[in-house]
Amino acid sequence: MTGHYPNTRMRRTRASNWSRALHRESQLQPTDLIWPLFVTEGSGVEEPIGTLPGVSRWSVDGIAARAKEAAELGIPVVALFPNTPPEKRNDDGAEAHNPDNLMCRAIKAIKDACGDDVGVLTDVALDPYTSHGQDGLLDEHGYVTNDDTVAVLVDQAINQAEAGADIIAPSDMMDGRIHAIRMALEMGNHPNVQIMSYAAKYASAFYGPFRDAVGSGGLLKGDKKSYQMDPANSDEALREVELDIAEGADSVMVKPGLAYLDIIYRVKKAFGIPVFAYQVSGEYAMIEAAEAAGIGDRDALLMEKLTAFKRAGCSGVLTYHAPVAARILNG
Numbered sequence: 004m005t006g007h008y009p010n011t012r013m014r015r016t017r018a019s020n021w022s023r024a025l026h027r028e029s030q031l032q033p034t035d036l037i038w039p040l041f042v043t044e045g046s047g048v049e050e051p052i053g054t055l056p057g058v059s060r061w062s063v064d065g066i067a068a069r070a071k072e073a074a075e076l077g078i079p080v081v082a083l084f085p086n087t088p089p090e091k092r093n094d095d096g097a098e099a100h101n102p103d104n105l106m107c108r109a110i111k112a113i114k115d116a117c118g119d120d121v122g123v124l125t126d127v128a129l130d131p132y133t134s135h136g137q138d139g140l141l142d143e144h145g146y147v148t149n150d151d152t153v154a155v156l157v158d159q160a161i162n163q164a165e166a167g168a169d170i171i172a173p174s175d176m177m178d179g180r181i182h183a184i185r186m187a188l189e190m191g192n193h194p195n196v197q198i199m200s201y202a203a204k205y206a207s208a209f210y211g212p213f214r215d216a217v218g219s220g221g222l223l224k225g226d227k228k229s230y231q232m233d234p235a236n237s238d239e240a241l242r243e244v245e246l247d248i249a250e251g252a253d254s255v256m257v258k259p260g261l262a263y264l265d266i267i268y269r270v271k272k273a274f275g276i277p278v279f280a281y282q283v284s285g286e287y288a289m290i291e292a293a294e295a296a297g298i299g300d301r302d303a304l305l306m307e308k309l310t311a312f313k314r315a316g317c318s319g320v321l322t323y324h325a326p327v328a329a330r331i332l333n334g
């Protein structure tokens with residue numbers, strides 16, 4: 004009987020466990036994960052974050068313990084975000100370049116505890132330090148200035164590098180900041196400090212729980228649309244990435260993650276540079292909410308989404324679920 008049945012059966016390679024394993028095209032590993040952590044003042048402090056169930060702010064000692072946990076789980080990098088006390092926030096975000104700020108103390112504690120085993124990625128932007136919650140300095144009309152902001156971001160980045168940061172990750176979306184930070188790192192004798200640029204960062208509704216976590220949400224007036232990208236655009240994302248590569252970025256990020264898989268795919272195809280996705284706070288919260296509402300299995304939803312980032316072309320993913328995913332992967 005030929006002609007009646009297919010001689011190519013796509014189901015043949017799907018028929019058994021071993022065969023599915025053999026034919027799997029993308030494989031997520033713990034080494035693909037970057038774990039974002041929120042730092043707060045004090046010692047022995049753990050503050051659960053209401054809008055991010057399962058995620059807490061930790062004081063510096065707890066942050067060092069989380070970094071050790073990352074190393075044990077095979078997670079190579081942690082990303083740090085400070086919850087600056089309100090009295091240290093002002094119009095120009097001066098606390099960002101205090102060499103003894105929360106961020107710098109956390110960096111040092113991790114490096115003391117873990118040395119070379121865990122990389123420390125630090126966010127560069129002013130929103131955790133400004134009294135208005137914007138990522139930069141405001142002019143008299145409330146517009147976020149570009150070049151004046153970049154000068155402050157450079158100081159912030161150098162401050163982090165001096166404290167021992169391994170990867171500087173500017174999330175502010177100012178023009179020209181990658182070049183300015185790269186030059187300052189070279190001049191400041193930090194040639195091996197990497198830059199992972201938040202190159203295509205969208206003005207997204209998925210950042211809400213993060214703003215609660217760093218305490219900037221209640222302060223923010225207006226939005227960030229004059230610097231973060233319009234979710235409708237993708238050619239523009241390629242231009243952003245191209246510029247950041249030319250300015251000296253070692254890797255680039257697309258943020259948020261799941262709604263922007265097409266951007267990840269296009270960036271990887273066009274430039275072949277390491278691309279990372281940020282599965283942001285709202286995405287995390289939605290997975291947790293789905294589990295809580297009985298809509299889906301948290302672990303299965305999570306692993307499917309993380310695998311999608313690998314399939315789209317990512318080298319890795321920033322996710323608050325990093326320890327959960329690593330535990331699943333480690334069996």
Ligand code: PBG
Nearest residue numbers: 128130174209210213283284285
């Ligand atoms: C701020 C910054 C934000 C995030 C990372 N860095 C928020 C924002 O741009 O308002 C969001 C991360 C998340 O939602 O998990 N520069």
